[in-house]
Amino acid sequence: MIYYFSGTGNSYAAAKYLADGLGEDLMDIAVAIKENKYEYTLKKDEKLGFVFPVYAWAPPKAVTEFVKNLELYYSGDPYIFAVCTCGASAGRTMDFFEKALEENGLVLDSGFSVVMPDNCITLFEPDSEEEVAEKLEKADQTLDNILRAVKLSWSDFFRVKKGKFSGVLSGVVSPAFNMGALKTKPFYVTDACIGCGLCEKICTSGCIEMTAGIPVWTQDKCNMCLACLNRCPVTAIQYGKKTEKRGRYVHPVYQNEKIGEMTE
Numbered sequence: 060m061i062y063y064f065s066g067t068g069n070s071y072a073a074a075k076y077l078a079d080g081l082g083e084d085l086m087d088i089a090v091a092i093k094e095n096k097y098e099y100t101l102k103k104d105e106k107l108g109f110v111f112p113v114y115a116w117a118p119p120k121a122v123t124e125f126v127k128n129l130e131l132y133y134s135g136d137p138y139i140f141a142v143c144t145c146g147a148s149a150g151r152t153m154d155f156f157e158k159a160l161e162e163n164g165l166v167l168d169s170g171f172s173v174v175m176p177d178n179c180i181t182l183f184e185p186d187s188e189e190e191v192a193e194k195l196e197k198a199d200q201t202l203d204n205i206l207r208a209v210k211l212s213w214s215d216f217f218r219v220k221k222g223k224f225s226g227v228l229s230g231v232v233s234p235a236f237n238m239g240a241l242k243t244k245p246f247y248v249t250d251a252c253i254g255c256g257l258c259e260k261i262c263t264s265g266c267i268e269m270t271a272g273i274p275v276w277t278q279d280k281c282n283m284c285l286a287c288l289n290r291c292p293v294t295a296i297q298y299g300k301k302t303e304k305r306g307r308y309v310h311p312v313y314q315n316e317k318i319g320e321m322t323e
């Protein structure tokens with residue numbers, strides 16, 4: 060089983076590639092949380108994987124909370140791996156994830172990072188088309204190597220791009236992000252909204268509700284996955300003052316598969 064969490068499709072695409080290569084099933088963590096599906100029984104020799112983005116040099120809080128509460132049934136010693144996708148560097152993301160697993164009595168055998176296009180358009184311009192193409196090509200190679208390592212059940216094996224100042228960034232910026240940067244108040248919708256309801260369906264926090272044909276944010280804080288902001292088909296969702304002039308990013312696999320499924 061591969062559990063994944065994804066706002067704009069990078070982690071979904073990575074998880075799908077690994078699931079296809081390993082012959083494992085895929086489960087969306089946001090859906091599992093919404094549907095209260097915390098129990099899972101691993102079959103004999105089934106591998107357990109987690110794929111998720113890096114948020115402020117740490118795993119998304121929803122992901123660490125999920126693994127802490129996962130009720131896993133298994134026999135023997137299951138092989139467990141994790142992959143974090145990031146725009147540039149992961150800091151101590153994998154250390155934090157490993158600790159969350161340990162709190163649930165589980166041991167992480169291997170951990171990897173994959174650099175993919177940056178989706179954090181509340182802070183930065185998205186990568187250019189050339190940068191996106193280059194990152195996605197390199198990410199395919201990295202994922203190929205990860206698949207090989209996981210197929211061979213390499214243990215105590217970690218390949219994570221921590222980047223510079225990882226201790227400070229993960230130790231200081233990450234708690235500050237979780238304390239103060241998850242606010243939904245700066246979200247607003249422009250007249251461009253066509254009332255399609257996609258944002259409500261894809262919100263990983265389940266906090267968007269269509270009201271009188273337009274989305275309303277019903278909670279003060281959310282996962283800040285930026286799915287709504289990046290994936291609105293008419294760019295009607297904005298966050299604060301800076302996003303009106305910025306481009307958007309969605310992984311091509313997500314665009315083709317998930318939006319097709321979501322709008323059926």
Ligand SMILES: Cc1cc2nc3c(=O)[nH]c(=O)nc-3n(C[C@H](O)[C@H](O)[C@H](O)COP(=O)(O)O)c2cc1C
Nearest residue numbers: 065066067068069070112115116145146147148178
């Ligand atoms: C709120 C937020 C914080 C982020 N923080 C980081 C970070 O600390 N380091 C980094 O390299 N990328 C960071 N990113 C970029 C994402 O980790 C990256 O684009 C990821 O692949 C997105 O995955 P997804 O498409 O599955 O949602 C951040 C993105 C968001 C939305």
Ligand code: SF4
Nearest residue numbers: 252253255256258291
């Ligand atoms: S996804 Fe965009 S167009 Fe569709 S309802 Fe949400 S804001 Fe409106």
Ligand code: SF4
Nearest residue numbers: 262281282284285287
């Ligand atoms: S409101 Fe937008 S950014 Fe926040 S969790 Fe929902 S989809 Fe993600």
